[in-house]
Amino acid sequence: MIIESASWGSIEVEDDQIFHFNRGIPGFEEEKEFAILPYEDSPFSMMQSLSEPSLSFLLADPFLFEPGYEFELPDHDTMELGIKEKVLVRCIVTLQASIEESSINLLAPIVMNPENVEAKQIVLQQSGYQTRHAIKELSAARTLFAKDGE
């Protein structure tokens, strides 16, 4: 189907790229559907609201930036999302002037079931993760970003 995006104009998305958020996400509880579209050649994805063209987010694969990232998905979330085997995890990036200075929300990952396209932003309890981890301070940042002049 074709969806409207303020940033990207009309874009064609496949049905399996449209995820259903039963409760929206915190701060945007009325937004129930987002298209999640990978950026080619990058660890990033766009998350575009279907009902609000001006609302989009940049997502990143947290395991690429922080290979030690881990959490236990609570049983009730596993059940709510109908997760059996496949699960996708992405985290929302808060952009600053440069990617390195931007931060990533490891406390509240977006968890997706690609088999039934159900998704939820879950909040980890007592994980030690925060809403703003500077990307350049994550453990894999050194291998992901070249320093100036090198």
Add this chain to the structure above:
Amino acid sequence: MLVLSRKKGESIVIDDHIEITVLGVEGETVRIGISAPAEVDIFRKEVHLAIQEANKQSAASTKDHIEALIAQFQQSVKNEK
């Protein structure tokens, strides 16, 4: 706002399926136990507000901005190789 007094060990029932029990009081800190169905999400309010705020600040960046940043990322990865 409904205001109730409860003693240690006493409970409040909300809507037949959520039970809140005062487990103990130490100085200014009250320990609360909550029994609720699994589908009810329970968060500390400041955590919930922090996530709402982070989401709001992360929304609706412009296309040019994002594309420039991703190009910058791809360039730095290329340089690394």
